[in-house]
Amino acid sequence: MIYSNVLENPDNFNFEVQSLGKCSIDSPVHGREFVEDDEQITFASQVKNIHNLIKKAKVFPAFQKAGPRKKIFYIPADSNAAIITCGGLCPGLNNVIKGLVTVLYHDYKIKNIFGIKYGYQGLSPKYKHSPICLTPQIVDGIHKVGGTILGSSRGKQDITEMVDTLERMNINLLFCIGGDGTLRGARIITDEILRRKQAISVIGIPKTIDNDLSFVEKTFGFETAVHAAFDIITSAHNEAEGANNGIGIVKLMGRDSGFIAASVTLANSVVDFCLVPEIDFTLDGEYGLLKALERKLDQTNHAVIVLAEGAGQALFKEAEIKKDASGNILKHDIGVFLKDEIGEYFKKTGADVSIKYLDPSYHIRSVAAISSDAIFCHLLAENAVHAGMAGKTNMVIGHWNNYFTHVPIDLATHERRKIDLDGALWKGVLSMTRQNDYFGC
Numbered sequence: 001m002i003y004s005n006v007l008e009n010p011d012n013f014n015f016e017v018q019s020l021g022k023c024s025i026d027s028p029v030h031g032r033e034f035v036e037d038d039e040q041i042t043f044a045s046q047v048k049n050i051h052n053l054i055k056k057a058k059v060f061p062a063f064q065k066a067g068p069r070k071k072i073f074y075i076p077a078d079s080n081a082a083i084i085t086c087g088g089l090c091p092g093l094n095n096v097i098k099g100l101v102t103v104l105y106h107d108y109k110i111k112n113i114f115g116i117k118y119g120y121q122g123l124s125p126k127y128k129h130s131p132i133c134l135t136p137q138i139v140d141g142i143h144k145v146g147g148t149i150l151g152s153s154r155g156k157q158d159i160t161e162m163v164d165t166l167e168r169m170n171i172n173l174l175f176c177i178g179g180d181g182t183l184r185g186a187r188i189i190t191d192e193i194l195r196r197k198q199a200i201s202v203i204g205i206p207k208t209i210d211n212d213l214s215f216v217e218k219t220f221g222f223e224t225a226v227h228a229a230f231d232i233i234t235s236a237h238n239e240a241e242g243a244n245n246g247i248g249i250v251k252l253m254g255r256d257s258g259f260i261a262a263s264v265t266l267a268n269s270v271v272d273f274c275l276v277p278e279i280d281f282t283l284d285g286e287y288g289l290l291k292a293l294e295r296k297l298d299q300t301n302h303a304v305i306v307l308a309e310g311a312g313q314a315l316f317k318e319a320e321i322k323k324d325a326s327g328n329i330l331k332h333d334i335g336v337f338l339k340d341e342i343g344e345y346f347k348k349t350g351a352d353v354s355i356k357y358l359d360p361s362y363h364i365r366s367v368a369a370i371s372s373d374a375i376f377c378h379l380l381a382e383n384a385v386h387a388g389m390a391g392k393t394n395m396v397i398g399h400w401n402n403y404f405t406h407v408p409i410d411l412a413t414h415e416r417r418k419i420d421l422d423g424a425l426w427k428g429v430l431s432m433t434r435q436n437d438y439f440g441c
Helices: 002-008 047-056 093-107 119-123 159-168 180-195 222-241 259-267 289-300 334-349 361-365 371-389 424-433 435-439
Strands: 040-042 062-065 080-085 112-116 173-178 201-206 246-252 273-275 302-308 354-358 395-400 403-408
Touching: 002 047, 080 093, 080 119, 093 112, 093 173, 093 371, 112 119, 119 159, 119 180, 159 180, 173 180, 173 371, 180 201, 201 371, 222 246, 222 259, 222 302, 222 354, 222 361, 222 371, 246 259, 246 334, 246 361, 259 273, 259 302, 259 424, 273 289, 273 424, 273 435, 289 302, 289 334, 289 435, 302 334, 334 354, 371 395, 371 403, 424 435
Parallel strands: 080 112, 080 173, 173 201, 201 395, 246 302, 246 354, 273 302
Antiparallel strands: 040 062, 062 403, 395 403
C-alpha cells in the first residue's frame, strides 16, 4: 500500500506545496490564530515510524498545516473568485459552496464570486453556460438540500479555452470541488496557468463519496453515505427475515475501494456477507459464495449481502473495457449478476428462496449532508479560501491526524486509497459478520 511505500521510500514522495509568490498583504481576517508555513503535520503517527523517517528521509514527510496566514498574496479588493463542482453528486456539495461564499465574502470582503455552471463545461464557451453571481443571500438555504446549485458534469474540456475564460473573467481564485478526475483536471489547468505566468490560485476541495483519495483520511459525503445506507440495510434485513430462506442484497458505491460497504457493515450488525473490491471471491465450489450462502441459510433461514459496486469484477468474462466521460472504467453490474446467479443456483438445488435486491446509490448520492458532514464541509471550505488567498496553488485541502492540511494534487491522485485488509476496519467486518466461517476459511 502507498502508506507503507512512504515509510520505505519517503524521498519518492513530494509533500511540498506550490506558491505563487511572496505574501506581503496584511490579512483582513480577525479573531483567529494565524498559521505559519513552517507548521507541519507529520505523515507518520507512530513514534517508531517517526524515528525511522528521521533517519531515512532527506526531507521529513509532513503536510503543511492549513489555516489563515497573517500575510496573504492577493489584495482582496482586487480579487475575483470562481467555484466549480464536477463529477457525480455527493452529499455536502452545497455546504461547501456556501462555506466558500461565506468566507470569501465576509472574512476577505470579496464581492465578485462566480458559480461556474455544469462543471468544467462552464469554462468552455461552446456550451454557452453563463456563470451565476453568488452572494451570502443566494446561498443562505442551499445546505438544506442535496445536489449542487451549480450543476455538474463529467468529461475533459479544452485546457486552453478554460484558462482563456478564467483570464477573460479576471479570476484569480479557482475552487474545484471534485474527485480524482476533477483534481487531475485542476492540475492540468494549473500547468497551463503557470506556463502563461499568470497569478491564479487553483485549490481543490476533495469530493469522493468512496473516501478513496490518497493522503486524505476523510472526504466529505462519506459519513452521510454510511448514515443513509444504514436504514436501507435494515430494510433488506427485514425483507430477508420475513421470508423462509430470504436473501437481501444491497449494492453500494465503491468502484475501487469498499470503505462505504465495510463501514456500514460495522455500523449495522445485521450484515452476513460484505463483498469489497479489495478481495476477489469465487461463486462455485466448496469455498465459493454460493456454498457459503447455503450454509448460512441452513443455519438461520435468512441472509443479508452488502457489496460495493466494484466487487467481484473478476467473475465477468473478458469484455471490452468501457469508460465514462471522466475516464473511469465502467464496472460490470455485480449486483444484478449476483442476484441472477444466486437465483439459478438455488433453483437447481430445489430450494425455495426469496431474493430482494436494492440499489440505493443515486438516492444516497443526492441526499443532504448530515450534521457531522456539514461541519466538515464548512471547515474544508474555510481552509480552502485561506490557502487560495495565501497564493497556494495546485493543491487540495486534506485531513490528516485530526488536522486540516495542504496536499499537493499529485499526492492526492497518486493512486486509489483502499481498505487495509490487515487493519482494524476489515478485521472488524470479519469479526462481526463471521463470513469466513461460512466460506470455510
